[in-house]
Amino acid sequence: MKKQVLTGIKPTGRVHLGNYIGAIKPALDLAQNEYSETAYFVADYHGLTQIHSCEEMKELSYCIAATWLALGLDHEKAIFYRQSDVPEIFELSWILSCFAPKGLMNRAHAYKSIVESNQQIGKDLDTGVNMGLFTYPILMAADILLFQTDLVPVGKDQVQHVEIARDIAGNFNKQYGEVFHIPDYVIQEESAVLPGLDGRKMSKSYQNTIPIFEEPKKLQKLINKIKTDSSLPKEPKDPNSSIIFSLYKEFATSVQIEDLKEKFHSGIGWGEAKKELFHVMNAYLEEPREKYYELMSSPKLLDEILEQGALKARAKTIPFLEEVKQTIGIHRSSRI
Template structure:
């Protein structure tokens, strides 16, 4: 039996390097392995926790879809869909919410972070927190469990969500017998927390990201903004402690990476290192960037691909939802 892989990206901003290195790249690598069934989705309902402008939501959703395809996702061999086109996800989300302890959700990182931010700012504890933010882990659990997912490629900050999905699945299985597969997360340890332009975690909320399909001149300027230390060009540098090298090796060949590692250890100026990073990134992204731009001008094609993916997805989700509803006494 092939293992099921699933991952999604929410449309809350332009696709950036953190999205690619933390989720898209490892997911596409798994797709190349014939041992896996792969499912990828545009997490548009997850994006609704932040994006309340319909034009922006549509544009960002198309951007996520175009990014997956431009970077090599094959919709014929994978299941590729828009979350909002698979209603069983949201039906399951309610069922799972009845097995999710509130205390578990209180400990979810995203919610805790907002609460702490409010407390530090002297605000009401739940100021600015909508129920979508609070119950986000339940909807993510539904995404994962509905597809009987075994492997979930995620960034390090998303590990907890996979663990919450396991906890909820175990609670359901204990009550109704073996139903859900218990998922495992997959991360790239070396790039599990990718630094942004300012040295903090690369995040849209910090405004320190590098958009993946940025045009060359702007890409060069952003790379030049990456924070570095004050060491002189001739001083040896530790490649494993460098944002520049961490990004470089994600786009370079193994031979190029080894050569760059040697240059770091012998001494290289930060300006030269940033130039080399731009060259290798721009070369890698040249064709995907063109594919992305072409897809973004052909929305009908994107819609057709996503709707076909939803039809494929529902061939799996509809029968499984019937099984779940039978178990809880709501389907005959």
């Protein structure tokens, strides 16, 4: 029996290497597995918690769609859709909210982070918190559970969202029986927390990201900013503690990885190591980058692909939502 895989990315900024290595790459790898059914989505309503500009929302949503396609997503084989085109997600979100304890939402990382920050600077604890942000994990649970998802590829910082979906599904199932699948997450352990330019977790909030389709000259400049230690050229270096090596092995062949590892042990200079990283990254991303910009110049094509995907998505979500509604004693009249 095939397992359902689902993952999405919200349009709140340019897609960066952390997005690619934490979610996109493992999701696309699972698509090659003959035992998997795959669904990918542009999480535009999730983005609404932060993006309140019409034009920015449109542009960033197209960016996410073009990124998936440029990196190899086959929209003919997978279900590829825009979250806002599948209204069943939002109906299920309300149902799930009635099984989601407030205490569980209080513990969600994004909300806790803002509360703790406000506390430190003496502001009201909920300053800057909208209800979309507070209930964000419930909407994500709806994304996951509506597709009866088995596996969710995520970065380590997103694991909690899958765990919350599991908790909410468990609460529902305890009351009504085994209606929802209990999902599991998939992490690339070696890249669980990808370091950014400054050594902290790569995140748009830290402004330490490397956009995946940055043009070559800017890409090289960003790579040159990567934080390194004070070891001198010709001094042996530990590849396992190097941001440069962590990024390098995501784009290089096994032969290239072993070669650079040997150079680290022999005392490669940091400048030379950064050049090596730029060459493998640029070579790997050159073709996808070109395809990305072609797609971004064709928004009508992106709309067509996403709309076709929404039809396939709704073929799954409509009947399952009806099953959920009948389970709780609410169902649509056949006369409507």
